[in-house]
Amino acid sequence: MDEPDVAARHIPVLLDRCLDLLAPAVQTAGAVLVDATLGMGGHTEGALSRFPDLRVIGIDRDPQAIALAGRRLTRFGDRFTSVQAVYDEIPDVLDRLALGPVQGILMDLGVSSLQLDETDRGFSYSQDAPLDMRMEAGGTGPTAADVLATYDEAALARVLREYGEEKFARRIAGAIVRARQVEPLTRTGQLVDLVRAAVPAAARVTGGHPAKRTFQALRIEVNTELETLARALPAAVDRLAVGGRIVVESYHSLEDRLVKRTFAAGAQSSAPLGLPVESPEHAPYLRLVTRGAEQADEVELARNPRSASVRLRAAERVRPTPAHLLTGRAA
Known part of the structure; x- marks a missing residue:
C-alpha cells in the first residue's frame, strides 16, 4: 500500500480539535509530542505539518502500522x-531515546482504521475472517478463537458483561459453549451468526449490530486493553513537562471512565478533608482543558462516520507530580 492509499483510507478523528488543544504546549521550538497510538499516522502528519519545529515520537504495537506510517511520514x-x-x-521508550519530559501526548484509543479494514485481522463483524483480533499483526499471544475455545461459560459471560456491557452475556456465553462442542469457532461469520441467534429478536431491532458488543469485549480481552490503559495514563502524565498537555480520544464508556478518573484525580487536591492549609504537595497537578468529554459535531460526523462514538478529554500539567501519586517516577 502506498502513501496516497494510506492517506485516503485514514481520516484522523477530530484532527483539528486535537491540534488546537495541543498547540499551546507543542508550538514552541524544541517541543516533543508522543503520538502513543500512531496507527496510519494521520494525527502525526497533521501535527508535523502544522508545527514546523515539532518532533514526534510515534508509538504503535502493530508492526504493519509502523511500516505504513513510516512511509507516509x-x-x-x-x-x-x-x-x-x-x-x-512510554517511559521506557523515552528513556531509550534519551528524552526527558515531553510537551504533548496524544492517545487515540481503540481499534485503528488499519485493523478494521484488514479483513484477515478479524476485528470487523461485517466481514467473514479468522477470529484473530490481536493488535500486533502476526502476534504470538492468544487469539479471539483461543478465548472462545478455552474460557468456561462463567469466564466468557464475565468478559462479555464487563468489557462489552452486553446484557445478554449469559445467553451468548452459553451458546458459545454449546456451539464449540459441535465444531471449533474459528471465523467471525460463525460468531456473528451465533450471537444473532442468541440475542432475542426484539433486542436486535435497536442498538446497532447485535454482535458489536461481543466483538468489542473479545478485542479488549485479547489485547488486555483496559489493564494497559490503566497503566499507560498515569505513566503518560508522569512524563509530561509542566505546561505540557495530554489529549485522549476514547470510543467506549470503559475507556472514557478511566481517562476521566485519571484526569479528575490530578485536577483536585489530595489534601485530607478538614486540613486548614493545603500544602504544596497536595495541590492539583493537572488542569482540565476540556469541559467534560467533547463529541464530534455534525460536520465531523459527515466527514468521518467513525467519529460517532468518540469522547475527547484534555488536561495540562501545572506542576511536578509527587512520585507516590503515579506509577512512574516523579519528574
Missing part, C-alpha cells in the same frame, strides 16, 4: 521517530 525526516511498543511503555 518519511518526508519529515528526523522530526519523526517510530517505535514499536505498547503505550504503557
Whole structure:
C-alpha cells in the first residue's frame, strides 16, 4: 500500500480539535509530542505539518502500522521517530531515546482504521475472517478463537458483561459453549451468526449490530486493553513537562471512565478533608482543558462516520507530580 492509499483510507478523528488543544504546549521550538497510538499516522502528519519545529515520537504495537506510517511520514525526516511498543511503555521508550519530559501526548484509543479494514485481522463483524483480533499483526499471544475455545461459560459471560456491557452475556456465553462442542469457532461469520441467534429478536431491532458488543469485549480481552490503559495514563502524565498537555480520544464508556478518573484525580487536591492549609504537595497537578468529554459535531460526523462514538478529554500539567501519586517516577 502506498502513501496516497494510506492517506485516503485514514481520516484522523477530530484532527483539528486535537491540534488546537495541543498547540499551546507543542508550538514552541524544541517541543516533543508522543503520538502513543500512531496507527496510519494521520494525527502525526497533521501535527508535523502544522508545527514546523515539532518532533514526534510515534508509538504503535502493530508492526504493519509502523511500516505504513513510516512511509507516509518519511518526508519529515528526523522530526519523526517510530517505535514499536505498547503505550504503557512510554517511559521506557523515552528513556531509550534519551528524552526527558515531553510537551504533548496524544492517545487515540481503540481499534485503528488499519485493523478494521484488514479483513484477515478479524476485528470487523461485517466481514467473514479468522477470529484473530490481536493488535500486533502476526502476534504470538492468544487469539479471539483461543478465548472462545478455552474460557468456561462463567469466564466468557464475565468478559462479555464487563468489557462489552452486553446484557445478554449469559445467553451468548452459553451458546458459545454449546456451539464449540459441535465444531471449533474459528471465523467471525460463525460468531456473528451465533450471537444473532442468541440475542432475542426484539433486542436486535435497536442498538446497532447485535454482535458489536461481543466483538468489542473479545478485542479488549485479547489485547488486555483496559489493564494497559490503566497503566499507560498515569505513566503518560508522569512524563509530561509542566505546561505540557495530554489529549485522549476514547470510543467506549470503559475507556472514557478511566481517562476521566485519571484526569479528575490530578485536577483536585489530595489534601485530607478538614486540613486548614493545603500544602504544596497536595495541590492539583493537572488542569482540565476540556469541559467534560467533547463529541464530534455534525460536520465531523459527515466527514468521518467513525467519529460517532468518540469522547475527547484534555488536561495540562501545572506542576511536578509527587512520585507516590503515579506509577512512574516523579519528574
